[in-house]
Amino acid sequence: MKAITQNKYGSPAEVLKLETVKMPTIKDDEVLVRVQAAATHIGDWLLTRGWPYLVRLMPKAKIPGMEMSGIVEYVGKDVKEFGPCDEVFGWGKYAFAEYATFSEKALLLKPSNATFEQAAAIPISGFTALQAVRDHGEVKAGHKVLVIGASGAVGTFAVQIAKSYGAEVTGVGSARNEDLVRSIGADHYIDYSKQEITDGGRQYDVILDTAGNRSLSLLRRPLAKKGALVIVGGSGGKWLMGVTRSIRATMLSPLVSQRLRMFLAKNNKEDLAVLKELIESGDVTPIIDKTYKLNDAAQAVENVGERHSRGKTVISVGG
Ligand SMILES: NC(=O)c1ccc[n+]([C@@H]2O[C@H](COP(=O)([O-])OP(=O)(O)OC[C@H]3O[C@@H](n4cnc5c(N)ncnc54)[C@H](OP(=O)(O)O)[C@@H]3O)[C@@H](O)[C@H]2O)c1
Known part of the structure; x- marks a missing residue:
C-alpha cells in the first residue's frame, strides 16, 4: 500500500x-x-x-x-x-x-x-475544544466567552461548542477571518491587527487562548474576577514551546480569584460520541x-x- x-x-x-x-x-x-x-x-x-x-x-x-x-x-x-x-x-x-x-x-x-x-x-481538535469549553472553562449559558485564535482548528470547534452551550462568544483573529468566525456563530469579533483584547473594557467569564502569543497579565486583564482562563496552546522556543507561561498560570491560580488553567486534551471514545452528537444535531460543523x-x-x-x-x-x- x-x-x-x-x-x-x-x-x-x-x-x-x-x-x-x-x-x-x-x-x-x-x-x-x-x-x-x-x-x-x-x-x-x-x-x-x-x-x-x-x-x-x-x-x-x-x-x-x-x-x-x-x-x-x-x-x-x-x-x-x-x-x-x-x-x-x-x-x-x-x-x-x-x-x-x-x-x-x-x-x-x-x-x-x-x-x-x-x-x-x-477527533484531535474536537477533543481539545470540547474539553477546553466544557471541562476547564466550565462554560454555561449566558457566559461571555472570548476565543483567541477563533478561526483555527481548535478555535472553530470551540466557538461552535460554546455557542451550543448558550454562551455569548467573541472571536479573535485577523481581518480575513471575520466572516468565517461570524458564520459559525460568534456574536462579536476582534481583529487583532486593529484592537487588543483589553480594548473597549469588555469582561469575559471564560477566555480560551489557542494562539499562545499573549502574556499572562494581558490575558487576565479582561477576565472577570471569578472567570476562567484556559490556556490551550503555547508558542515559541524549540525546547519548551511556551510551556513556562502555562506553568506560571497554574502556580498563580491558587493565589488569585480567577481560575488559570492549562490542560492536555484526553482522547476518549465518550467525548468522540459527544462530538458526533453535536455534529449530527447541526450545532457543530x-x-x-x-x-x-x-x-x-x-x-x-x-x-x-x-x-x-x-x-x-x-x-x-x-x-
Ligand atoms: N492543550 C492541548 O491538549 C492541545 C491540543 C491540541 C492543540 N493544542 C494547541 O492549541 C493551539 C492551537 O492549535 P490549532 O490547531 O487550533 O492552531 P491553528 O489551526 O494554527 O490556529 C491558530 C489560530 O491562531 C490565530 N492567531 C495567530 N496569531 C494570533 C494573534 N496574535 N491573536 C489571535 N489569534 C491569532 C490564527 O488566526 P489568523 O490566521 O487569523 O491569524 C489561527 O487561526 C496550538 O498551540 C496547539 O499546540 C493544545
Missing part, C-alpha cells in the same frame, strides 16, 4: 515521503480501515520537526497521522462493534496511509451528515481549510505549521 513515511526530523518537504510499504496486520481487538481521509494538526508538524526537542526521546512514528475516517476492511475476532463496510472515524496512529489499524475503542460510526473529510477533521492528496501530505503538514489555518487541514486518501 501507499503511505507517507518519515525517517528523520526536518521540514515536512524534506522528510515526508510517499512510499510503498507493507500492509498492516491487525490484532484480535483491532480494526483494519481503508482510510478515506486523514486530518493533520500542529502536533504532526511539530513531530516532523522534532520540536520541542524532548519529543526526540520518544520512538519516532514511521508513518505520521493521528486522526482519520474510512471504511472497515476487516476486523479482529474480538471486535464486537464494527464489521466490514462500516464507515468509521477516530484516532490512533499511522493514518497517512491507504490502510491503517485502530483499536475498537478509538472508533465510532461516522456522523451521518458528515463527509469523510469532515469526519477525519473531528467541522470547518475545512484545505484538502490535499496523499502525495501532497508534506504540503498539508506545512500548511498547519504556518499557524494561520482556517479550520482543519485534511488529506484525502480514498476515491
Whole structure:
C-alpha cells in the first residue's frame, strides 16, 4: 500500500515521503480501515520537526497521522462493534496511509451528515475544544466567552461548542477571518491587527487562548474576577514551546480569584460520541481549510505549521 513515511526530523518537504510499504496486520481487538481521509494538526508538524526537542526521546512514528475516517476492511475476532463496510472515524496512529489499524475503542460510526473529510477533521481538535469549553472553562449559558485564535482548528470547534452551550462568544483573529468566525456563530469579533483584547473594557467569564502569543497579565486583564482562563496552546522556543507561561498560570491560580488553567486534551471514545452528537444535531460543523492528496501530505503538514489555518487541514486518501 501507499503511505507517507518519515525517517528523520526536518521540514515536512524534506522528510515526508510517499512510499510503498507493507500492509498492516491487525490484532484480535483491532480494526483494519481503508482510510478515506486523514486530518493533520500542529502536533504532526511539530513531530516532523522534532520540536520541542524532548519529543526526540520518544520512538519516532514511521508513518505520521493521528486522526482519520474510512471504511472497515476487516476486523479482529474480538471486535464486537464494527464489521466490514462500516464507515468509521477516530484516532490512533499511522493514518497517512491507504490502510491503517485502530483499536475498537478509538472508533465510532461516522456522523451521518458528515463527509469523510469532515469526519477525519473531528477527533484531535474536537477533543481539545470540547474539553477546553466544557471541562476547564466550565462554560454555561449566558457566559461571555472570548476565543483567541477563533478561526483555527481548535478555535472553530470551540466557538461552535460554546455557542451550543448558550454562551455569548467573541472571536479573535485577523481581518480575513471575520466572516468565517461570524458564520459559525460568534456574536462579536476582534481583529487583532486593529484592537487588543483589553480594548473597549469588555469582561469575559471564560477566555480560551489557542494562539499562545499573549502574556499572562494581558490575558487576565479582561477576565472577570471569578472567570476562567484556559490556556490551550503555547508558542515559541524549540525546547519548551511556551510551556513556562502555562506553568506560571497554574502556580498563580491558587493565589488569585480567577481560575488559570492549562490542560492536555484526553482522547476518549465518550467525548468522540459527544462530538458526533453535536455534529449530527447541526450545532457543530467541522470547518475545512484545505484538502490535499496523499502525495501532497508534506504540503498539508506545512500548511498547519504556518499557524494561520482556517479550520482543519485534511488529506484525502480514498476515491
Ligand atoms: N492543550 C492541548 O491538549 C492541545 C491540543 C491540541 C492543540 N493544542 C494547541 O492549541 C493551539 C492551537 O492549535 P490549532 O490547531 O487550533 O492552531 P491553528 O489551526 O494554527 O490556529 C491558530 C489560530 O491562531 C490565530 N492567531 C495567530 N496569531 C494570533 C494573534 N496574535 N491573536 C489571535 N489569534 C491569532 C490564527 O488566526 P489568523 O490566521 O487569523 O491569524 C489561527 O487561526 C496550538 O498551540 C496547539 O499546540 C493544545
